[in-house]
Amino acid sequence: MELLQFDFLRHALAAGILASIACGVVGSYVVIKRIVFISGGISHTAYGGIGLGYFLGINPILGAVFFTVISALGMGVLAERTRQREDTLIGIIWAVGMALGVIFVKLSPGYTSDLMSYLFGNILAVPFQDLILISILDAIIVAVVWFYFEELKAVAFDEEFAQVAGISTRLFNLLLLLLIALTVVVMIRAVGIILVIALMSIPPAIAGQSSKSLKGMMVLAIILGIVFNSGGIFLSYFFDLPSGATIILLAAAGFIISTASRQRFG
Amino acid sequence: MDRMDREERKKVIEIENLLVKLDGRTVLEEVNLSVYEKDFLGIIGPNGGGKTTLLKTILGLVTAEAGTIKIMGEKMKKNRGQVAYVPQYAAFDRSFPVNVWEVVLMGRLGSKRGRSYSELDQEIAREVLKRVEMYELRHRPIGELSGGEIQRVLVARALAGRPEILLLDEPTASIDSRFQAGFYELLEELNREMTLILVSHDISAISVYVKTLACLNCKLYYQHSKELSPEMIEKGYQCPVELIAHGVPHRVLAAHDGVVGS
Numbered sequence: 001m002e003l004l005q006f007d008f009l010r011h012a013l014a015a016g017i018l019a020s021i022a023c024g025v026v027g028s029y030v031v032i033k034r035i036v037f038i039s040g041g042i043s044h045t046a047y048g049g050i051g052l053g054y055f056l057g058i059n060p061i062l063g064a065v066f067f068t069v070i071s072a073l074g075m076g077v078l079a080e081r082t083r084q085r086e087d088t089l090i091g092i093i094w095a096v097g098m099a100l101g102v103i104f105v106k107l108s109p110g111y112t113s114d115l116m117s118y119l120f121g122n123i124l125a126v127p128f129q130d131l132i133l134i135s136i137l138d139a140i141i142v143a144v145v146w147f148y149f150e151e152l153k154a155v156a157f158d159e160e161f162a163q164v165a166g167i168s169t170r171l172f173n174l175l176l177l178l179l180i181a182l183t184v185v186v187m188i189r190a191v192g193i194i195l196v197i198a199l200m201s202i203p204p205a206i207a208g209q210s211s212k213s214l215k216g217m218m219v220l221a222i223i224l225g226i227v228f229n230s231g232g233i234f235l236s237y238f239f240d241l242p243s244g245a246t247i248i249l250l251a252a253a254g255f256i257i258s259t260a261s262r263q264r265f266g
Numbered sequence: 267m268d269r270m271d272r273e274e275r276k277k278v279i280e281i282e283n284l285l286v287k288l289d290g291r292t293v294l295e296e297v298n299l300s301v302y303e304k305d306f307l308g309i310i311g312p313n314g315g316g317k318t319t320l321l322k323t324i325l326g327l328v329t330a331e332a333g334t335i336k337i338m339g340e341k342m343k344k345n346r347g348q349v350a351y352v353p354q355y356a357a358f359d360r361s362f363p364v365n366v367w368e369v370v371l372m373g374r375l376g377s378k379r380g381r382s383y384s385e386l387d388q389e390i391a392r393e394v395l396k397r398v399e400m401y402e403l404r405h406r407p408i409g410e411l412s413g414g415e416i417q418r419v420l421v422a423r424a425l426a427g428r429p430e431i432l433l434l435d436e437p438t439a440s441i442d443s444r445f446q447a448g449f450y451e452l453l454e455e456l457n458r459e460m461t462l463i464l465v466s467h468d469i470s471a472i473s474v475y476v477k478t479l480a481c482l483n484c485k486l487y488y489q490h491s492k493e494l495s496p497e498m499i500e501k502g503y504q505c506p507v508e509l510i511a512h513g514v515p516h517r518v519l520a521a522h523d524g525v526v527g528s
């Protein structure tokens with residue numbers, strides 16, 4: 001516990017916990033609704049925002065919020081308005097976001113050395129200022145889900161029925177996409193844009209194997225997320241490994257063990 | 267059911283010249299239909315005849331190309347909970363972590379105020395679950411139910427919304443014979459409180475319980491009674507459009523003979 005004297009470690013653990021809360025809550029909807037790849041698309045567009053942040057000389061995380069929110073809204077509206085296949089749209093938005101990021105970074109005047117930490121995460125170096133920002137985003141996510149839990153659940157479960165029952169499924173689908181956008185931002189510091197998709201889906205997927213209720217699934221996913229994040233932080237610290245990748249590999253190992261043991265024992 | 271009686275009652279659904287296309291293909295055309303309060307309309311027809319599409323159009327899930335649908339005398343914009351629906355196929359993922367109780371409560375979504383379901387909502391959920399004999403299984407995850415049990419849960423979910431009109435799309439397909447009789451009795455009982463439209467292939471059962479019968483195969487063959495003749499069934503299932511296309515209005519009572527006759 002002496003380790004906790006280090007500010008950076010305390011920040012890292014805090015960032016891990018915040019990321020786990022967002023991903024446990026929103027990731028559960030993502031997994032049961034089978035929209036993991038929509039989340040992948042939204043998260044990759046964050047790169048455009050990071051680039052924009054550099055270009056304008058503002059906090060890249062703020063740029064990421066802007067880009068993920070726009071792409072989430074865009075994805076929702078386009079999927080509905082155009083008759084394009086959804087996966088095609090996802091692929092396009094995904095790539096356009098990244099391409100914009102590459103251009104912005106290239107045009108940026110200053111120093112862009114910690115670009116890698118946005119791509120692959122560096123939870124051991126989370127600035128305090130970013131910690132505050134992700135706490136706010138976390139609070140928004142939890143509050144929205146707390147309030148609209150039943151509606152979001154019903155729309156995820158049976159969209160057609162929810163519509164017949166008189167609630168606006170369009171609105172709640174968009175709301176979920178926005179929550180995904182914010183969750184992506186919360187997780188960028190921990191695991192980076194490219195690995196977000198894994199942390200968003202693995203803990204809820206493991207939790208879903210044994211949960212009988214959505215609430216239970218969320219709680220278990222949060223706990224698992226905290227275990228993987230904290231474990232990854234300590235492993236990467238002691239063995240000097242990249243933190244984001246370590247967290248993801250730990251989570252993947254957890255997924256394999258959980259799945260294998262279910263296969264064996266039914 | 268005589269004619270006078272019918273004309274005095276309120277029209278709860280009024281469909282005029284409905285045209286529905288799916289992917290550019292005409293699925294329903296020239297559909298005219300009036301359903302009166304406390305009616306019990308049975309709809310039969312061949313696979314692909316458009317029965318499910320008609321129900322979905324009434325629910326506002328499918329947009330009509332042309333024609334009007336009035337529900338309770340009002341142009342339908344958005345379903346305000348007056349019409350409930352028991353789908354032909356469960357549209358959800360059976361591995362979804364949700365139990366019977368939660369699914370039935372979803373029937374209260376439209377009337378829910380605030381963030382969680384009220385005591386009244388739960389009271390109603392209890393009542394409808396008992397009605398379909400699924401109260402004992404209320405804690406069961408949805409993935410651990412049989413097809414017939416799911417069907418009953420779907421009926422309960424629809425009833426939970428306290429609808430005035432209930433649309434059922436082949437609800438008995440996977441219900442066992444013991445519950446089947448009970449199920450039709452339940453429908454008769456419900457019919458005292460609400461208007462029912464039942465799509466079914468089970469003509470023998472349907473003819474016992476429904477008050478009026480229609481046959482749908484792109485166009486609607488409709489008469490305000492429920493007499494079934496071999497000819498009617500034949501038309502229903504093969505529905506040679508030419509046979510009725512020569513100007514027989516599908517809705518007019520006097521056209522009775524035009525539909526059943528020959």
Ligand SMILES: Nc1ncnc2c1ncn2[C@@H]1O[C@H](COP(=O)(O)OP(=O)(O)OP(=O)(O)O)[C@@H](O)[C@H]1O
Nearest residue numbers: 288289293311312313314315316317318319320354
């Ligand atoms: N989403 C869709 N896109 C295009 N065509 C569709 C779609 N859904 C249904 N159809 C077509 O519309 C027609 C009517 O389908 P519908 O499901 O309403 O028939 P049904 O009478 O309910 O049949 P069944 O007895 O098999 O349930 C069919 O020919 C079907 O192929």
Ligand SMILES: [Mg+2]
Nearest residue numbers: 317318354435
């Ligand atoms: Mg059908």
